[in-house]
Amino acid sequence: xxxxxxxxxxxxxxxxxxxxxxxxxxxxxxxxxxxxxxxxxxxxxxxxxxxxxxxxxxxxxxxxxxxxxxxxxxxxxxxxxxxxxxxxxxxxxxxxxxxxxxxxxxxxxxxxxxxxxxxxxxxxxxxxxxxxxxxxxxxxxxxxxxxxxxxxxxxxxxxxxxxxxxxxxxxxxxxxxxxxxxxxxxxxxxxxxxxxxxxxxxxxxxxxxxxxxxxxxxxxxxxxxxxxxxxxxxxxxxxxxxxxxxxxxxxxxxxxxxxxxxxxxxxxxxxxxxxxxxxxxxxxxxxxxxxxxxxxxxxxxxxxxxxxxxxxxxxxxxxxxxxxxxxxxxxxxx
Numbered sequence: 001x002x003x004x005x006x007x008x009x010x011x012x013x014x015x016x017x018x019x020x021x022x023x024x025x026x027x028x029x030x031x032x033x034x035x036x037x038x039x040x041x042x043x044x045x046x047x048x049x050x051x052x053x054x055x056x057x058x059x060x061x062x063x064x065x066x067x068x069x070x071x072x073x074x075x076x077x078x079x080x081x082x083x084x085x086x087x088x089x090x091x092x093x094x095x096x097x098x099x100x101x102x103x104x105x106x107x108x109x110x111x112x113x114x115x116x117x118x119x120x121x122x123x124x125x126x127x128x129x130x131x132x133x134x135x136x137x138x139x140x141x142x143x144x145x146x147x148x149x150x151x152x153x154x155x156x157x158x159x160x161x162x163x164x165x166x167x168x169x170x171x172x173x174x175x176x177x178x179x180x181x182x183x184x185x186x187x188x189x190x191x192x193x194x195x196x197x198x199x200x201x202x203x204x205x206x207x208x209x210x211x212x213x214x215x216x217x218x219x220x221x222x223x224x225x226x227x228x229x230x231x232x233x234x235x236x237x238x239x240x241x242x243x244x245x246x247x248x249x250x251x252x253x254x255x256x257x258x259x260x261x262x263x264x265x266x267x268x269x270x271x272x273x274x275x276x277x278x279x280x281x282x283x284x285x286x287x288x289x290x291x292x293x294x295x296x297x298x299x300x301x302x303x304x305x306x307x308x309x310x311x312x313x314x315x316x317x318x319x320x321x322x323x324x325x326x327x328x329x330x331x332x333x334x
Contacts, residue, residue, distance in 0.1 A: 014273035016079030026280025054125035061118035105177025120158025239282035
């Protein structure tokens, strides 16, 4: 297949340089930001929580994605047009696999597999951070149960799509980087499962970032502090933009995007590039608020303590109101 001559995707193709830059820079920034996060915990004499530990596997899997993309770029399988083989007949193209295309298939499989793990652990970390901030003073509340349910759902989502993305071709996993004839025979659900993963990943990302918003707006704080809390917690939502772009490309492919005049390898490279952008930005953005204290006199944890105090005050007022109502009812009965 030659390079695209007419039709292109709704987004620009990712070049080899762009893929390589994302694969190197974003994991490096993720390592730095996680190190600052842990240093900030130590500096403020806070314990390392489960939310901090869950960021470690998320970052490791993101680093793995970057390594695989670098291997793909080095082998000219990622960020380059599909190799053009005019001398092969249609039947030969169905059964003969170009080494570059085979490498692209391996990279694609491993990157998507690692993305499911990285994204899953990141979501779990964010939910645990919410519990650390809010549930410590609202144990047994509706938000407490919502976050517990969210942890179960995200864990199930991660396991489901790790298994599903591995077995889209059944037990014939190697077919994913094999010839077209075998792919047509065994991988009929590949595109549907891929789209389900991309869409569900984006939807869960958005819901998780929005989860604490009702809690914040009900707090007894000034509007300025409420807006500041929303802004801080929504920093990580920038990764949602990358996941939305993945949906656009995925749905375009489902609607016939991989046609004769669209380069298949460049299309796959573009999807994997935005997978890397999403995972890298999500890891970076999830750590940024927690080491703000390195550059200012007051840390974000002090701000979170204000949030906790507001929650405690709100809970105390509600409890006091309930006690007052109970006393009034008792006096009426007497």
